[in-house]
Amino acid sequence: MNPLWDREILMLLGGVVGLLALGTTVGLVLDRRVTSDAGRAVVVNLKARVRSWWVMTAAFAAALATGGVGSVILFGLLSFIALREFITLTPTRRADHRTLFWAFFVFVPIQYILVYREWYGLFAIFIPVYAFLFVPVRSALAGDTEDFLARTAKIQWGLMIAVYCVSHAPALLMLQIPGYDGEGAKLLLYLVIVVQLSDVLQYVFGKTLGRRRILPKVSPNKTWEGTLGGIGTATLIGALLWWATPFSPWAAAAIALLINLAGFAGGVCLSAIKRDLGVKDFGTLIEGHGGVLDRIDSLCFAAPLFFHVVRYFYT
Amino acid sequence: MSLETLAAGALTALTRLVTGVRARWPDEAPSTSPRVYFANHSSHLDTLVIWASLPATLRARTRPVAASDYWDRPGLRRWLALRVLRALPVDRSDGCGKREALRRLIEALDQGDSLILFPEGTRGDGAAIGELRSGLYHVARERPEAALVPVFLENLSRILPKGEFLPVPLIGRVTFGAPIRLGTDETRQAFLQRARAALIDLRNR
Structure with missing residues (x-):
């Protein structure tokens, strides 16, 4: 890059x-x-x-x-802010607090570190598999079942749209295209x-x-x-x-x-x-x-x- | 520039960054005359958020009223509360501490300072606004001409709820409503009901 x-x-x-x-x-x-x-x-x-x-x-x-790192940071920030806007308007409950902390401060940075490190295999599944499974587990451990499915789905949706989908834009920099190097x-x-x-x-x-x-x-x-x-x-x-x-x-x-x-x-x-x-x-x-x-x-x-x-x- | 001024600037910037807070004044523009801002309470961030969302000239003359059992402890907490925010520590327990607390609030108002009060007395869960305790009424009775500004805080219980120590960076909102004053023959109960209704009314705006 x-x-x-x-x-x-x-x-x-x-x-x-x-x-x-x-x-x-x-x-x-x-x-x-x-x-x-x-x-x-x-x-x-x-x-x-x-x-x-x-x-x-x-x-x-x-x-x-700045090359790769600047684009990754810019889109990482955009993801962070977009997720913030999405979750602010989406009703979540007290029991989701720790789950949301993970979403903002663990999942967003990891997804963009994977983009930066060009680790395609994990980049492609990190949120759809690992974050997807982690979110309901963390909320369930908090012990509140009210609207459980809706709350979980909304957090997963926010992560998919604002973080996973957006991260594919800077991920273009990791593609190795013959005759189009760098x-x-x-x-x-x-x-x-x-x-x-x-x-x-x-x-x-x-x-x-x-x-x-x-x-x-x-x-x-x-x-x-x-x-x-x-x-x-x-x-x-x-x-x-x-x-x-x-x-x-x-x-x-x-x-x-x-x-x-x-x-x-x-x-x-x-x-x-x-x-x-x-x-x-x-x-x-x-x-x-x-x-x-x-x-x-x-x-x-x-x-x-x-x-x-x-x-x-x-x- | 003193260390306290620097810390106040940093604290304002940090509060705005973490809570993304935006102040709205739909009814009346901010005023420099001494006022009592009273708000719903659900998070440790509440005081900071109101303080940080006031225009800088007003902020310098606005003093939060803070529970001394929590804030008046040796160390950083006391320095932040008393020196940086210039908070007025008051005793929450019943007894003669109350009269002393009221005296200090009135004294601050008389010196031209504004106050930030949380008349619910303690932090709620953010879902409902509790009954207001009588401190607000006593201030209003002592200084009936003082404008009491209802302030509704939104989403702060989601950013930093009671019992959590790590914030989630959602976007908070502060709405400053139209000031109310104590009516001439208004009873304590009627006044506190009206003040609470003013807060609930802001929630739907």
């Missing part, structure tokens, strides 16, 4: 900075033109979102610049760019063209126009970025489509959880976006699929 500043990674980052500059400009122009109350609210939110994107991009670029950071950047661009484009198409809602009960902001426009455009861009990956252009298109669909599924599932818990957002940490888990919901579902497709077909 080496720091990577080859020409391609700089081009990718340059493209992102260009898009952000465009976003800032659009925000400034709309700020002058839009006067209606409802429109103002959208513009204020848009500007907050773009500001946060600058911060997130800077943090991510800094993590990539360039795993670019794959991570590619995954994040395509999935987050898909979210942004779905938002842009939804705000400008969106009419017919897909799932009004689950995710009131998702429309057919926004979703198809966003996924279609992000898939096209994913294909056009094939030169940064070990994929052929057509394979890049297929893989980009797959992770965009997975990202859509992640957004829908985590929205369903939010509606179930009766909240709008998982948190307030990222201005304009909500919590960390609101921002990475699509990545949670896309990262493991992307990791395994690349691992199966390219290593």
Whole structure:
């Protein structure tokens, strides 16, 4: 795992900075033109979102610049915060206290140490097997059976989504791809760019063209126009970025489509959880976006699929 | 800068980090006039959390009221409580200690300080708010003009419950409500009921 500043990674980052500059400009122009109350609210939110994107991009670029360890630490922190947001909103009982301590301070660090040490065999089963079995045992030992199955399942779900799934993003750096040695950071950047661009484009198409809602009960902001426009455009861009990956252009298109669909599924599932818990957002940490888990919901579902497709077909 | 000031800054930062706490003032903006903040109690973190979530200028003039049997013990605990937080130790046991405790609280208010009180008297399990003990009423009777601010603490019993020593880093929340004052003919019982209702009301906000 080496720091990577080859020409391609700089081009990718340059493209992102260009898009952000465009976003800032659009925000400034709309700020002058839009006067209606409802429109103002959208513009204020848009500007907050773009500001946060600058911060997130800077943090991510800094993590990539340090090579493997920075990316592992960044995603480890994201997992920790996402798990914090998830468990805060999920009712647990007094008897789960020690179990939760293990989840936060033992399972999260171990999972990311396994990523850093590139120990694939244990990385792939640590949470689905060992943490999965440990959680109910520790809670049962605390002696409270009220809502036992629901409590246990919620903690396991939090670990799977916020920790296990997310950890597959930095795990891309452990893949040994012939002819693509030590360039795993670019794959991570590619995954994040395509999935987050898909979210942004779905938002842009939804705000400008969106009419017919897909799932009004689950995710009131998702429309057919926004979703198809966003996924279609992000898939096209994913294909056009094939030169940064070990994929052929057509394979890049297929893989980009797959992770965009997975990202859509992640957004829908985590929205369903939010509606179930009766909240709008998982948190307030990222201005304009909500919590960390609101921002990475699509990545949670896309990262493991992307990791395994690349691992199966390219290593 | 004194060691106490440094420790206070570090303690504030640490409390905010561990509890992720956010203060909300939905009814009224924070005020520098002397106030009595009274809150539900379920965790050793409660005092610190209220103290750390106050704006810095108010924090410097806000003194927690702490049980002397727990906090006034030699060593780090006493230094933190008395020197860093500038807590007012009070005797929880019945008897003449109570009158002395009340005198010290009134004295602090008269000097322009604010107080943090936990009128349930002891930590609960975090599920329900217990009956309030009469200390709050006595303070209000002595200084009827003092604004009593209800403070609802959420999730702190999950972060550090009674009987645990390791915290789980969930996100806590502090809600500062609209101040109440003792009515002219209000009985002790009616007042304490109203104060408790103000806390319960904040829970649903």
